[in-house]
Amino acid sequence: xxxxxxxxxxxxxxxxxxxxxxxxxxxxxxxxxxxxxxxxxxxxxxxxxxxxxxxxxxxxxxxxxxxxxxxxxxxxxxxxxxxxxxxxxxxxxxxxxxxxxxxxxxxxxxxxxxxxxxxxxxxxxxxxxxxxxxxxxxxx
Numbered sequence: 001x002x003x004x005x006x007x008x009x010x011x012x013x014x015x016x017x018x019x020x021x022x023x024x025x026x027x028x029x030x031x032x033x034x035x036x037x038x039x040x041x042x043x044x045x046x047x048x049x050x051x052x053x054x055x056x057x058x059x060x061x062x063x064x065x066x067x068x069x070x071x072x073x074x075x076x077x078x079x080x081x082x083x084x085x086x087x088x089x090x091x092x093x094x095x096x097x098x099x100x101x102x103x104x105x106x107x108x109x110x111x112x113x114x115x116x117x118x119x120x121x122x123x124x125x126x127x128x129x130x131x132x133x134x135x136x137x138x139x140x
Contacts (some may be wrong), residue, residue: 034090037074054107095134
Protein backbone atom coordinates (compact mmCIF):
# COMPACT_ATOMS: atom_id res chain seq x y z
CA UNK A 1 0.00 0.00 0.00
CA UNK A 2 1.45 3.34 -0.92
CA UNK A 3 1.52 6.36 1.32
CA UNK A 4 -0.38 8.32 -1.30
CA UNK A 5 -3.56 6.35 -0.65
CA UNK A 6 -3.31 6.51 3.10
CA UNK A 7 -5.65 8.90 4.86
CA UNK A 8 -4.54 9.97 8.28
CA UNK A 9 -7.17 11.37 10.62
CA UNK A 10 -6.95 15.01 11.50
CA UNK A 11 -6.20 15.66 15.14
CA UNK A 12 -8.52 18.14 16.72
CA UNK A 13 -9.66 19.00 20.21
CA UNK A 14 -8.80 16.70 23.06
CA UNK A 15 -9.52 13.42 21.33
CA UNK A 16 -5.91 12.31 21.63
CA UNK A 17 -3.24 13.00 24.20
CA UNK A 18 -0.08 14.61 22.89
CA UNK A 19 1.68 11.23 22.96
CA UNK A 20 -1.19 9.51 21.10
CA UNK A 21 -1.29 12.30 18.51
CA UNK A 22 2.43 11.95 17.79
CA UNK A 23 2.15 8.16 17.48
CA UNK A 24 -0.88 8.49 15.23
CA UNK A 25 0.90 10.85 12.86
CA UNK A 26 3.96 8.57 12.63
CA UNK A 27 2.14 5.24 12.40
CA UNK A 28 1.79 3.87 8.88
CA UNK A 29 0.20 0.53 9.83
CA UNK A 30 -3.57 0.73 10.27
CA UNK A 31 -3.51 -2.08 12.84
CA UNK A 32 -1.21 -0.06 15.06
CA UNK A 33 -3.40 3.04 14.61
CA UNK A 34 -6.39 0.95 15.69
CA UNK A 35 -4.54 0.27 18.98
CA UNK A 36 -4.22 4.03 19.47
CA UNK A 37 -7.94 4.48 18.77
CA UNK A 38 -8.77 1.75 21.29
CA UNK A 39 -6.63 3.37 23.98
CA UNK A 40 -8.12 6.80 23.32
CA UNK A 41 -11.63 5.35 23.50
CA UNK A 42 -10.81 3.64 26.81
CA UNK A 43 -9.43 6.90 28.21
CA UNK A 44 -12.51 8.89 27.22
CA UNK A 45 -14.72 6.12 28.60
CA UNK A 46 -12.91 6.27 31.96
CA UNK A 47 -13.53 10.01 32.17
CA UNK A 48 -17.20 9.47 31.37
CA UNK A 49 -17.42 6.74 33.97
CA UNK A 50 -15.76 8.91 36.59
CA UNK A 51 -18.14 11.81 35.93
CA UNK A 52 -21.21 9.56 35.96
CA UNK A 53 -20.19 7.73 39.12
CA UNK A 54 -19.89 11.08 40.90
CA UNK A 55 -23.18 12.31 39.38
CA UNK A 56 -21.25 15.10 37.66
CA UNK A 57 -23.13 15.04 34.38
CA UNK A 58 -22.14 18.57 33.36
CA UNK A 59 -18.97 17.16 31.67
CA UNK A 60 -20.79 14.36 29.89
CA UNK A 61 -21.98 16.19 26.73
CA UNK A 62 -18.43 17.29 25.85
CA UNK A 63 -17.01 13.84 26.54
CA UNK A 64 -19.72 12.22 24.41
CA UNK A 65 -18.90 14.60 21.55
CA UNK A 66 -15.20 13.73 21.80
CA UNK A 67 -15.95 10.01 21.88
CA UNK A 68 -18.24 10.30 18.85
CA UNK A 69 -15.62 12.30 16.96
CA UNK A 70 -13.04 9.63 17.76
CA UNK A 71 -15.34 6.83 16.59
CA UNK A 72 -16.23 8.67 13.40
CA UNK A 73 -12.65 9.54 12.46
CA UNK A 74 -11.37 6.08 13.32
CA UNK A 75 -14.03 4.38 11.19
CA UNK A 76 -13.15 6.62 8.24
CA UNK A 77 -9.45 5.79 8.63
CA UNK A 78 -10.09 2.07 9.04
CA UNK A 79 -12.47 1.86 6.08
CA UNK A 80 -9.97 3.67 3.90
CA UNK A 81 -6.83 1.83 4.93
CA UNK A 82 -7.73 -1.69 6.06
CA UNK A 83 -6.96 -4.25 3.40
CA UNK A 84 -10.22 -5.81 2.18
CA UNK A 85 -10.79 -9.37 3.33
CA UNK A 86 -8.04 -9.20 5.94
CA UNK A 87 -9.14 -9.96 9.51
CA UNK A 88 -7.73 -7.48 12.00
CA UNK A 89 -7.42 -8.70 15.58
CA UNK A 90 -6.99 -5.11 16.70
CA UNK A 91 -10.23 -4.11 14.99
CA UNK A 92 -12.03 -6.98 16.72
CA UNK A 93 -10.68 -5.78 20.08
CA UNK A 94 -11.69 -2.20 19.26
CA UNK A 95 -15.23 -3.27 18.33
CA UNK A 96 -15.51 -5.18 21.62
CA UNK A 97 -14.27 -2.15 23.56
CA UNK A 98 -16.81 0.09 21.82
CA UNK A 99 -19.63 -2.40 22.50
CA UNK A 100 -18.70 -2.54 26.21
CA UNK A 101 -18.52 1.24 26.34
CA UNK A 102 -21.97 1.47 24.81
CA UNK A 103 -23.35 -0.88 27.48
CA UNK A 104 -21.86 1.36 30.16
CA UNK A 105 -23.35 4.42 28.43
CA UNK A 106 -26.78 2.83 28.61
CA UNK A 107 -26.34 2.49 32.38
CA UNK A 108 -25.24 6.12 32.65
CA UNK A 109 -28.20 7.23 30.56
CA UNK A 110 -30.62 5.69 33.03
CA UNK A 111 -29.11 7.74 35.86
CA UNK A 112 -28.53 10.90 33.83
CA UNK A 113 -30.63 14.02 34.37
CA UNK A 114 -33.82 14.17 32.33
CA UNK A 115 -32.50 16.96 30.08
CA UNK A 116 -29.63 14.70 28.94
CA UNK A 117 -31.73 11.65 28.08
CA UNK A 118 -32.16 12.64 24.42
CA UNK A 119 -28.45 13.40 24.16
CA UNK A 120 -27.53 9.93 25.40
CA UNK A 121 -30.05 8.30 23.07
CA UNK A 122 -28.72 10.20 20.06
CA UNK A 123 -25.11 9.36 20.83
CA UNK A 124 -25.88 5.70 21.47
CA UNK A 125 -27.66 5.46 18.10
CA UNK A 126 -24.69 7.04 16.32
CA UNK A 127 -22.24 4.81 18.18
CA UNK A 128 -24.25 1.73 17.20
CA UNK A 129 -24.11 2.69 13.52
CA UNK A 130 -20.36 3.13 13.74
CA UNK A 131 -19.97 -0.16 15.64
CA UNK A 132 -21.97 -1.87 12.89
CA UNK A 133 -19.48 -0.37 10.42
CA UNK A 134 -16.67 -2.06 12.36
CA UNK A 135 -18.58 -5.36 12.33
CA UNK A 136 -19.11 -5.06 8.56
CA UNK A 137 -15.36 -4.70 8.11
CA UNK A 138 -14.66 -7.67 10.38
CA UNK A 139 -17.28 -9.90 8.74
CA UNK A 140 -17.65 -8.75 5.12
